[in-house]
Amino acid sequence: MFDWFAKIGRSSIDFFARFGREMILFIQTVIGFASLIPRPGLIIAQMYSVGVRSMLIILVSGFFVGMVLGLQGYNTLVDFGAEESLGVVVALSLVRELGPVVTALLYAGRAGSALMAEIGLMKATEQLSGLEMMAVNPVNRILAPRLLAGIISMPLLVAMFSAVGVFGGYLVGVDMLGVDSGAYWSQMQAKVDYNDDIVNGVIKSFAFGIVTTWIAVYEGYSCIPTSEGVSRATTRTVVYSALTVLGLDFLLTALMLD
């Protein structure tokens, strides 16, 4: 009976201890941003690996998602004779939800897992230890530039995804299905609000940039430095990122619609 309570107690203490350590590391990493000010080169190098290298998959996916929205939206709207509103449907779906969420999920798979594996292998091959012994703080040198690069890159990737998606929807809706080009844009501009939709989308993408990059960086930094540990942590990175993004999306949407 008491064993049972002890078990609950122990696992909750473990949970909070882990959470606390993670938060302390997060704060240390954010403080480490200051050490990057004189060395923008470190951030640029990381933006290349998380941002530039994710660009192609984001652009292609955004284009296809936009085209699918064009097709599906048209088929639904045409029944109500409201196909003029296609632009609104495509733009709002992309800017509010699909842009930030799909980009974050693709980013977690493309950049997050790579980040995690890189840091995990650096740990497994004693490179992190080596940095410490060279009096180089791995939190400042390894974690901080990666996290910052992810936070900067994500909103840019999301914007590209949404923008390309709007053109994908245009291509299908206007060029293939014959929606009026003027209506597509003017309805969109009338209904998409800068503050409520665009800015909120950007806020979401910042939040997703923080959580997905942080999960990858943390899982790498704290993984068990064996090949099995690294492979498990890679899986965890993608699964946790996806769940966190979807959960956080619901929370943020609920807050923003309020």
Place this chain on the structure above:
Amino acid sequence: MSTTRAIEISVGIFVAAGIAALLILAVNVSNVSTFHSGSQYTVKANFDNISGLKERSAVTIAGVTVGRVKLIEVDPVTFEAVVHMNIEGKYNEIPVDSSAGIYTAGLLGEKYVGIEPGGAPDFLKENSEIRLTQSSIVLEKLISQFLFNQSNSDDKKEK
């Protein structure tokens, strides 16, 4: 060194493309352009019923959007709806005796405020009030009226 340069250039392109995409979203996709057309002034109008009108709904004259609904509240004394509207500064010659009505764009479309210009020599200014208003047509009321009339006429026929 050349690889560093290539990385710098590609990151530069990446950032530029991202910012360009943000600008496209802001200018081409959203209504941000209507915010930057300079000054605007606020007028208000009371309606018995605004059903379905929302903040940011369009305010039009002859079908042209001249402003947006800023705020909707209930007058605590008369229990009428008070609609505050932002009108773009360049439309500063709307006569004070203009009337405002709430209409629907298409059968299922959005509600909007339509202003019918009057003929007075004075113009609406900041905080002016449009006195002549026509409330939104509530579909349920129309239908119930129609049914009521119908049954009345049926009754008459039977007599």
Place this chain on the structure above:
Amino acid sequence: MPDNEDNLVKIRGLHFARGSSKIFTGVDIDIPGGKITAIMGPSGTGKTTLLKLIGGQIKPQQGTIHFHGENIPSMRTRKLYEVRKKMGMLFQSGALLTDMSVYDNIAFPLREHTQLPEVMIRDLVIMKLQAVGLRGARHLMPSELSGGMARRAALARAIALDPEMILYDEPFTGQDPISMGVLVQLIRSMNKALGLTSVIVSHDIEETMAIADKVYIISQGKVVGHGSPDEIDKSDSPWINQFVHGEADGPVPFHYQAVPYKEDLLAQ
């Protein structure tokens, strides 16, 4: 133990446990400046852990580790990073940064900690590479190096900032006889030429005893013997004898703890 002023590192009453397994239970070690000190013991006695404790990467539960008279475990992070600039560590794997060339790896600590212009860094890096005989391999990536070369490159990196002390973690493990000879030669010449204090953690008796000035043997969380290589070799402790001469059975039994053999066979 006599308190000697020449000792660069003084460890007193060191206790360290990882979870429930006790790794050190009261270890005292003196590391004299400018000499080569070897710390030996069977695998799993926490030799690498000892180096990490000296480097301040982990903290002991009890005891002090004085470096230049200052206690490492009680240092603040900033101070610790200052002190680490005076230490170099050669990891078993080399721990070279895999995303940069040999040249950039050795330039790395210089670029991180000094404001030297690139031309001077180049000269320094080439000098260090010359010392370990890898001047021609400077453009290779770490993945293109053999194990022995990687360790030499790592050694060049460890001495890049001209530290006072180098910690060698199992420098000879898994090396062929030639690169083993090269490493022995290098460690000795580094020690002589640069006046470096060296700490070697190893279980390669022959090579280590050949270059060490002082030897510590640890087992089961305690120092079981120390002295010059000659003294260790002639020690009458059966345990040290077994370890140094590599006998299969002795105080450290060949068999892992088990029920008696006969009983086990007759069970069923």
